[in-house]
Amino acid sequence: MAVTLNSGVVFKAGASSLTAVDLSAYVAQITLDINYDQVETTGMQTTTPPARTFIAGLQQATLNVTFNNEYSSASGVNQVIGALVGSECYVEIKPSNASVSASNPKYSGNVLVTSWTPINGAPGDLATVDWSVPFTGKCSIATS
Numbered sequence: 001m002a003v004t005l006n007s008g009v010v011f012k013a014g015a016s017s018l019t020a021v022d023l024s025a026y027v028a029q030i031t032l033d034i035n036y037d038q039v040e041t042t043g044m045q046t047t048t049p050p051a052r053t054f055i056a057g058l059q060q061a062t063l064n065v066t067f068n069n070e071y072s073s074a075s076g077v078n079q080v081i082g083a084l085v086g087s088e089c090y091v092e093i094k095p096s097n098a099s100v101s102a103s104n105p106k107y108s109g110n111v112l113v114t115s116w117t118p119i120n121g122a123p124g125d126l127a128t129v130d131w132s133v134p135f136t137g138k139c140s141i142a143t144s
Contacts, residue, residue: 011065012092013080017108020090026077028128029066032093032107034059034139061139062132063091063111069118069127081131084113088136106142109135 011027014020037057045051070076081089092108100106111133120129 008096010094017090021075021080023077026067031064034061061135065131067129069129078118082116085116089113102143109139112136
C-alpha cells in the first residue's frame with residue numbers, strides 16, 4: 001500500500017477556472033468532505049433474513065480550509081477570497097502539482113461563499129482564517 005504525505009497539496013480559487021489563483025502557499029490545513037444522502041429502497045423481499053437496501057442520493061460536498069492570512073498582496077488569500085463573498089467561487093484541489101491522473105485526481109467545482117472572517121485571533125497569534133464552504137452542485141473528480 002502506497003501512502004502519501006500531504007506536503008504539496010495544490011489549492012486554487014477564483015471567480016472562474018480561468019481566473020483561479022494558486023493559494024497553496026497560504027493553506028495550513030484542508031479537508032474536502034464528499035457525502036451522499038442514503039436513500040432507502042427496501043421493498044417486499046423473499047430473502048431470508050430480510051434486509052434493508054439503499055442507493056446513493058444527492059451529493060453534498062463541503063470544503064474546509066485554514067489559511068495563513070496575508071493582507072498586502074493582490075493575489076493573497078484575503079484579497080482573492082474576500083472579493084468573492086456573496087457569490088459562487090470556483091475551487092480546485094489536487095494532492096500534488098503533478099499532472100492529473102488516477103494517482104493525482106483533481107477535485108473541482110463551485111462553492112458558495114457566504115462569509116469571510118479576515119481577522120481572527122489573539123495578540124501575538126498567527127493571522128489565520130478558517131473557511132468552510134458548501135459546493136453548489138457536484139464536486140467533480142477528474143483522473144485524466
